[in-house]
Amino acid sequence: MGHGALMLGHNYPSVMEAAQAQLALGTHYGASTLKEIEWAEEVTRTVPSAEVVRFTSSATEGTPMALRLRTHTGKSGVIKFDRHFHGWHDYVVASSKYSAGAPAGVPQATLDSVSVLPLEMGEVRRTVDERGDVGAIIVESAGASSGQLPVPRGFLHELQAFCRAQGIVFIMDEVVTGFRWAPGGVQEVEGLKPDLTTLAKILAGGFPGGAVAGSREVMEFLRFPDPGTKATKVGHPGTFNANPLSAAAGVACLREIADGRHQRRANDLSAQLRAG
Numbered sequence: 148m149g150h151g152a153l154m155l156g157h158n159y160p161s162v163m164e165a166a167q168a169q170l171a172l173g174t175h176y177g178a179s180t181l182k183e184i185e186w187a188e189e190v191t192r193t194v195p196s197a198e199v200v201r202f203t204s205s206a207t208e209g210t211p212m213a214l215r216l217r218t219h220t221g222k223s224g225v226i227k228f229d230r231h232f233h234g235w236h237d238y239v240v241a242s243s244k245y246s247a248g249a250p251a252g253v254p255q256a257t258l259d260s261v262s263v264l265p266l267e268m269g270e271v272r273r274t275v276d277e278r279g280d281v282g283a284i285i286v287e288s289a290g291a292s293s294g295q296l297p298v299p300r301g302f303l304h305e306l307q308a309f310c311r312a313q314g315i316v317f318i319m320d321e322v323v324t325g326f327r328w329a330p331g332g333v334q335e336v337e338g339l340k341p342d343l344t345t346l347a348k349i350l351a352g353g354f355p356g357g358a359v360a361g362s363r364e365v366m367e368f369l370r371f372p373d374p375g376t377k378a379t380k381v382g383h384p385g386t387f388n389a390n391p392l393s394a395a396a397g398v399a400c401l402r403e404i405a406d407g408r409h410q411r412r413a414n415d416l417s418a419q420l421r422a423g
């Protein structure tokens with residue numbers, strides 16, 4: 148199922164119709180489109196903590212954006228968890244399922260800025276105290292390997308409260324769990340409100356796409372261009388950011404999920420199968 152991107156299955160009718168209609172209109176207009184706004188509206192109505200959304204072409208572009216947004220804390224250190232996967236970029240590639248040892252080609256200074264920890268609050272507290280520079284913590288919401296190594300019950304709530312108290316950006320990676328655990332992901336099920344959420348896979352209905360969604364307060368640090376304060380902002384130019392084809396498919400896919408139509412269709416199909 149497309150590494151988890153095709154939650155509705157291959158060639159899901161409403162998603163394919165939306166994509167084909169968009170193909171006839173064009174695949175690139177060079178700047179923001181109304182489809183991008185519709186796409187963002189689907190995310191904000193579904194994901195509880197999403198006030199503002201920025202689209203990328205993959206989560207490997209989205210998770211570094213979320214981590215870069217720790218800039219406003221003035222602290223450069225990062226905590227990630229053992230074997231949690233957030234893409235293949237330099238900050239997160241240490242101790243993912245693809246890289247148990249030192250990852251090739253990553254500067255030592257980058258590796259040194261990231262602490263890789265077990266899912267234990269004692270370790271988190273100790274590391275934050277010792278380093279004194281932790282600006283962001285990123286966690287795979289259901290645990291490593293799509294939840295095969297689950298997050299202990301209560302851990303995410305404790306982590307969120309700790310991040311709030313310490314002024315650390317709390318990032319939930321909902322690339323696998325978003326729109327799947329519940330339409331609003333693990334944060335909907337658990338009643339959490341991360342500062343930032345990373346999304347991809349189902350988000351774009353089977354086309355390339357990712358996003359960072361979060362509180363207006365933190366997402367403000369993405370505003371660009373802003374000549375007066377450029378140095379303190381995170382820039383995000385990208386040729387295919389929020390491209391209209393992925394947006395069209397994403398809107399159709401997220402509407403199916405938010406309205407529960409995919410569930411009714413699945414029930415109808417299985418009733419037809421049972422009836423022979």
Ligand SMILES: Cc1ncc(COP(=O)(O)O)c(C=O)c1O
Pocket residue numbers: 150204205206207208210232233234235287320321322323347348356357
């Ligand atoms: C939890 C998680 N985060 C991030 C990623 C990276 O996503 P992408 O393949 O869109 O770069 C993945 C991909 O499998 C993932 O499972």
